[in-house]
Structure formats: structure tokens, C-alpha cells
Amino acid sequence: MTESSGSKLLNGEACQRTLRGKNAGKNGFVKNHCVFEHPRKYRRPTERSQNAAPNSSLYKKPFSESFEETPLLVAVLTYMGYGILTIFGYFRDFLRHWNIEKCHIAHEREQQKDFVPLYQDFENFYTRNLYMRIRDNWNRPICSVPGAKVDLVERVTHNYNWTFEHTGKVVKDVINMGSYNYLGFAENTGACASAAIETTHAYGVGVASTRCEIGNLDIHEELEQLVARFLGVESSMAFGMGFATNSMNIPPLTGKGCLILSDELNHASLVLGARLSGSTIRVFKHNNMQSLEKLLRDAIAHGQPRTHRPWKKILIVVEGIYSMEGSIVRLPEVIALKKRYKAYLYLDEAHSIGALGPNGRGVVDYFGLDPKDVDIMMGTFTKSFGAAGGYIGGRKELIDYLRCHSHSALYATSMSPPVAQQIISSMKIIMGEDGSTLGKDRLRQLSENTTYFRRKLREMGFIIYGNDDSPVVPLMLYMPAKIGAFGREMLKRNIGTVVVGFPATPIIESRARFCVSAAHTREMLDTALRAISEVGDLLQLKYSRRERPLSTPGWTYEESLLQD
Amino acid sequence: MPLGDCWKNLSWFYYQYLLVTALYMLEPWERTVFNSLLISVLGMAVYTGYVFMPQHIMAILHYFEVVQ
Numbered sequence: 001m002t003e004s005s006g007s008k009l010l011n012g013e014a015c016q017r018t019l020r021g022k023n024a025g026k027n028g029f030v031k032n033h034c035v036f037e038h039p040r041k042y043r044r045p046t047e048r049s050q051n052a053a054p055n056s057s058l059y060k061k062p063f064s065e066s067f068e069e070t071p072l073l074v075a076v077l078t079y080m081g082y083g084i085l086t087i088f089g090y091f092r093d094f095l096r097h098w099n100i101e102k103c104h105i106a107h108e109r110e111q112q113k114d115f116v117p118l119y120q121d122f123e124n125f126y127t128r129n130l131y132m133r134i135r136d137n138w139n140r141p142i143c144s145v146p147g148a149k150v151d152l153v154e155r156v157t158h159n160y161n162w163t164f165e166h167t168g169k170v171v172k173d174v175i176n177m178g179s180y181n182y183l184g185f186a187e188n189t190g191a192c193a194s195a196a197i198e199t200t201h202a203y204g205v206g207v208a209s210t211r212c213e214i215g216n217l218d219i220h221e222e223l224e225q226l227v228a229r230f231l232g233v234e235s236s237m238a239f240g241m242g243f244a245t246n247s248m249n250i251p252p253l254t255g256k257g258c259l260i261l262s263d264e265l266n267h268a269s270l271v272l273g274a275r276l277s278g279s280t281i282r283v284f285k286h287n288n289m290q291s292l293e294k295l296l297r298d299a300i301a302h303g304q305p306r307t308h309r310p311w312k313k314i315l316i317v318v319e320g321i322y323s324m325e326g327s328i329v330r331l332p333e334v335i336a337l338k339k340r341y342k343a344y345l346y347l348d349e350a351h352s353i354g355a356l357g358p359n360g361r362g363v364v365d366y367f368g369l370d371p372k373d374v375d376i377m378m379g380t381f382t383k384s385f386g387a388a389g390g391y392i393g394g395r396k397e398l399i400d401y402l403r404c405h406s407h408s409a410l411y412a413t414s415m416s417p418p419v420a421q422q423i424i425s426s427m428k429i430i431m432g433e434d435g436s437t438l439g440k441d442r443l444r445q446l447s448e449n450t451t452y453f454r455r456k457l458r459e460m461g462f463i464i465y466g467n468d469d470s471p472v473v474p475l476m477l478y479m480p481a482k483i484g485a486f487g488r489e490m491l492k493r494n495i496g497t498v499v500v501g502f503p504a505t506p507i508i509e510s511r512a513r514f515c516v517s518a519a520h521t522r523e524m525l526d527t528a529l530r531a532i533s534e535v536g537d538l539l540q541l542k543y544s545r546r547e548r549p550l551s552t553p554g555w556t557y558e559e560s561l562l563q564d
Numbered sequence: 565m566p567l568g569d570c571w572k573n574l575s576w577f578y579y580q581y582l583l584v585t586a587l588y589m590l591e592p593w594e595r596t597v598f599n600s601l602l603i604s605v606l607g608m609a610v611y612t613g614y615v616f617m618p619q620h621i622m623a624i625l626h627y628f629e630v631v632q
Contacts, residue, residue: 081586088594133589160591481588539583 058332060368065467078478078508089129104162134484135161145188146179148519177514178498182355182471183442184519185386185426192425196418203417215414223420227391232371236393239408240415242380245390247273248408254279262317289333296341314343320352320363326466326474335373344375354384355471360430360443387422389415446518453516456529461542473514482539483510493531
């Protein structure tokens with residue numbers, strides 16, 4: 001770990017020496033002025049772990065992320081498991097085709113059998129034969145507030161997950177490790193809920209128009225001013241839906257002749273918005289600044305594909321916290337690159353707003369940077385504020401332009417008044433303007449819970465991805481059967497978790513994703529950790545090969561297999 | 565109760581086998597099909613080994629001129 005950071009610093013210095021050397025004017029000039037040099041080609045391929053940044057002066061505190069590599073035996077067994085499932089999938093499809101077995105899922109009618117097949121691609125095969133078998137882990141109906149504890153509707157299936165029936169019973173007080181409730185504002189009592197009720201009495205629930213027509217309420221104006229003050233930008237605009245904020249606001253900003261540089265693991269809304277805009281999209285490796293710099297340099301040096309004209313604008317699209325990996329964007333380096341190469345930055349803080357930073361102002365606050373450096377700050381109100389919707393913040397000219405040209409402002413209904421009031425109250429609590437210390441307490445509680453939870457899980461021997469400060473905690477499962485088994489076993493122990501497999505993650509890297517909340521007390525976390533450890537022992541999930549304190553009792557089968 | 569312990573141990577190993585080979589996700593009749601195929605193939609391998617191993621070993625030793 002230290003050797004790779006050392007080598008980066010060394011190459012950085014070597015880089016500057018060549019600047020003043022003889023090679024300054026030769027061919028390959030483009031390669032000699034890199035801010036972040038490529039690391040040496042040969043590196044021990046045990047872990048990808050970046051502890052110290054190459055330009056450590058940009059970071060005020062250590063940036064420690066780790067993505068431990070998949071153990072080889074586990075990868076082989078995972079592929080074998082998927083192979084067996086695929087063979088049985090083909091077998092069942094054969095039985096369905098020859099009508100030996102009834103087909104429960106959508107299929108073509110008799111008259112359409114000779115047409116181009118609709119359901120034979122891999123996505124449909126996967127849904128029919130793999131997803132359906134463990135479908136009871138998803139779409140579980142909830143019948144209470146999704147706070148720290150939640151009530152679930154009990155379901156049974158008599159035909160292996162093709163249909164479900166409600167038994168009429170309710171599973172009460174399931175510890176909720178899946179909701180994006182980072183600051184615990186998903187509650188039905190308290191100041192926010194009372195304010196929302198009063199607003200409902202005043203305004204009703206529906207707005208019945210778009211922002212541009214007659215749906216612009218004074219509560220929207222108040223909300224936007226508050227959001228601008230919260231973020232530290234000149235002006236902001238709020239939308240009714242977070243997904244629509246991304247997908248409907250990137251098209252007005254860029255068009256043909258513009259370049260979008262987007263991270264490998266960007267959310268579907270960003271990808272959709274980028275594709276809708278019609279710009280050229282180039283993808284850089286996840287959180288990899290060398291890859292981004294190379295793309296920027298190539299874009300500026302070579303211009304547009306055939307005409308070699310300069311790009312009209314270059315927009316770098318990154319997220320604050322990536323929810324599947326738990327990693328935090330390297331914002332200081334992105335801003336340094338953006339300033340150097342004169343590109344624009346679009347930062348999607350869906351998960352990080354309210355959850356990171358000493359004042360809860362997101363990833364910009366976490367790194368101690370100036371909000372004016374980020375051109376377009378986007379975020380959602382769904383996660384930390386307990387409401388729904390999204391916002392975009394930036395300079396006044398930008399927001400005024402978006403008010404007239406955004407598809408969402410012209411065609412989508414504006415935010416509902418009680419939702420807007422919930423955001424206003426929760427934001428005031430976070431900023432401390434309601435006169436109490438509730439905001440500060442919750443921020444501190446979230447950061448303590450995150451550190452405790454992550455440390456404990458690492459100590460138990462699980463492979464946990466991501467940055468040590470991110471409240472999103474992915475725990476690696478890898479094998480397909482363990483996805484279903486983990487979800488079911490945790491529910492038996494009264495803990496609700498979200499398990500994720502393909503296509504949201506790469507096919508062998510399926511995981512369970514925990515979202516730590518400020519509403520979780522230490523006892524709840526301890527209960528959850530005990531249950532996770534139990535299930536981890538039962539399913540043999542403790543794959544990590546790093547040294548851990550010798551408090552694990554006895555001999556575990558997987559450990560002996562992995563000591564090769 | 566040693567027999568009870570043995571049964572629990574075996575049952576845990578069977579559970580691990582189900583998880584690793586993804587049979588956990590399959591319906592019971594599919595598990596039966598897979599298990600019977602696996603047992604028949606393994607049984608055939610063991611039987612072939614039992615029948616032919618002495619001949620193979622004698623042939624190897626004869627090749628290396630350890631025994632005439």
C-alpha cells in the first residue's frame with residue numbers, strides 16, 4: 001500500500017523533471033505533463049487498496065478505501081454455481097417449450113411462435129431462471145414508517161415464487177438495514193411531520209400543474225432559497241423526482257458536439273440523461289484519476305472524432321458516494337483536473353448530501369473544498385431528508401437557464417407541498433436553525449455508527465468494500481445461492497437487508513448492502529452485528545484474508561481451504 | 565450424543581454443498597436429478613477404479629522394470 005503511493009510520488013517528481021529537460025519539445029509532448037502519472041506497470045495483484053493520495057497536499061485527512069480482491073477459489077465456485085443454474089435454466093426452458101411444464105411468465109402466443117423471439121435474450125433468461133427462484137428477497141411490502149425498525153407484511157408462496165399470498169400477519173419490528181434513512185428523518189412523529197401536516201391543511205397535497213405554468217408555490221421559492229444557502233451556492237432549483245432531475249437536466253446542458261466523461265459506475269439516471277442529450281460519452285475507470293486525465297488530454301488534443309474541431313464543452317459527471325461500492329469520489333483531484341483542463345463538473349450527491357461532512361453539507365464539506373468550484377451540484381432529498389425529489393444548485397445564470405429549458409420544469413408536476421415542507425424542516429434541523437442541537441447530534445451519531453459498524457464487520461472477517469467514512473456498507477456474498485440464503489436467514493433473525501446481484505453488480509460480485517442510519521442505536525447495531533456474524537458463520541461468508549485479531553473461536557472450514 | 569453430533573455435522577456439510585453448487589435455489593425434484601446424476605457418475609468412477617487399478621499398477625511397475 002505504501003509502496004504504491006511512494007511510487008506515485010516518485011513518478012510525479014520524475015514527471016516534473018522531464019518538463020524542464022530536453023524532451024519538452026518532442027513528439028509525445030502530450031504524455032510528459034501529466035498531473036497524475038500512471039503507476040508502474042508491475043504491482044503485486046493482491047489488493048487494490050489506495051491509502052495515501054499521490055498529491056497528498058490536496059487531502060486534509062487520510063483517504064482510505066479498499067476493495068479486497070475476490071479469492072480465487074470463491075470465484076471458481078461462483079462460476080461453477082452459475083454454470084449449474086444455467087444448465088438447469090436451459091432444461092426448464094426446454095420443458096416449458098415442449099409444454100411439459102406450464103409457463104408462468106410472459107411468453108409469446110401460439111400464433112407468434114414463428115416471429116422473431118421476444119424473450120430469448122440473456123436478461124429474460126436470467127429473470128426466468130435465476131431471479132424468480134429467490135424473488136422473495138425483493139419487493140417485500142412494508143406496512144409502517146421505514147425508520148430504524150419497520151413492519152413487514154408476511155408472504156408465502158406455494159409455487160416457488162411465481163405467485164405470493166399474504167397470510168394476513170405482520171412481522172413486527174424488523175431492524176431496517178436497507179432504507180436510505182441516513183439521518184433518521186423517515187419518521188411519522190416530531191417537528192418535521194407536524195409541519196408537513198400543517199402544510200397539508202394549508203395547501204392540500206396535489207399541485208395540479210407544472211412549475212412553468214401555475215405550479216410554482218411560495219413554498220417552492222422558500223425551499224430553493226434554503227437549499228442554496230445550505231449548499232453555499234448562488235441559486236438552486238428543486239424538482240419533484242430525483243431520477244428525473246438527472247435524466248431531464250443533463251439534456252439541456254449538453255448536446256451534440258459536447259463531451260461527457262462519466263464514471264464507470266454512474267447511476268442509471270446519469271447514464272440515461274447523458275444518452276438523451278446526444279453528446280459523445282466516454283467512460284473512465286471507477287474513481288481512477290489517471291484514466292480521467294488521459295481521457296481529458298486525448299479529448300483536448302484530438303478534439304471531435306472526425307473533424308478534429310475542439311469540443312464545445314467537456315462535462316465530467318461523477319457521484320458523491322457510489323451506492324453499490326460505498327466509495328467516495330476523489331473530489332480534490334477531480335477539481336484540480338477540471339481547473340487545469342477547463343472542463344465542467346457535475347456532481348451527483350444523491351447519497352452523500354446530509355450524510356458526509358462535519359456539517360452535513362455533503363462531499364464538498366467532507367473534503368473542505370469551496371462549493372463554487374463545482375459547476376453543477378445535484379442531489380436528492382430522498383435519502384437524508386426523508387422526503388422525495390431532487391435539486392440542482394449552481395450559479396444564478398445556470399439555474400435561470402434551467403428554469404426555462406429543463407424538461408422537468410416544463411412538463412413534470414412540481415413538488416408536493418407537504419414533501420417540500422418536510423425538506424424545509426429537516427434542512428433547518430440539520431443546519432441548526434431550529435434552535436436545537438438535534439441536527440448536530442444526528443450527524444455525529446451517523447458518523448459514529450458508520451465507523452463502529454464498518455470496523456466491527458471488518459474485524460469479523462467479512463469483505464467490505466468502500467471508503468471507511470461512507471454510510472453505505474456493501475458486504476460481499478459472491479455465490480448466487482448465498483444471495484437468497486442471506487436474505488432469508490437475516491429475515492428469520494428479524495433483520496431486513498437488501499441483497500443485490502446481477503445486473504446491478506458484476507455477475508460474480510453479488511453483495512448485501514447495509515445502510516447505516518443515525519436512528520440506529522448502539523443496541524440495534526449490536527443485535528444486527530451478532531446476527532450477521534451468526535449468518536456469516538452458517539453460510540461461510542468470512543472470506544477476508546487479512547490478519548484479524550485472534551478472537552475467532554475454533555476452526556472454520558473456509559479458512560483452512562484458503563490457506564494455500 | 566455422538567451420533568447426533570455426527571448427524572448435525574453431516575447436515576451442515578450438506579447445507580454447504582447445497583450453497584456452493586447453487587442447488588439451494590433449485591426445486592427438490594431438480595436437486596434429486598442433479599444428485600442422482602452426480603452419484604451415478606462418481607459411482608461409475610469408483611467402480612472403474614476398483615476394477616482396473618490393479619491392472620494399471622501392474623502395467624506401470626512392469627514398464628519401469630520393477631517387477632517382471
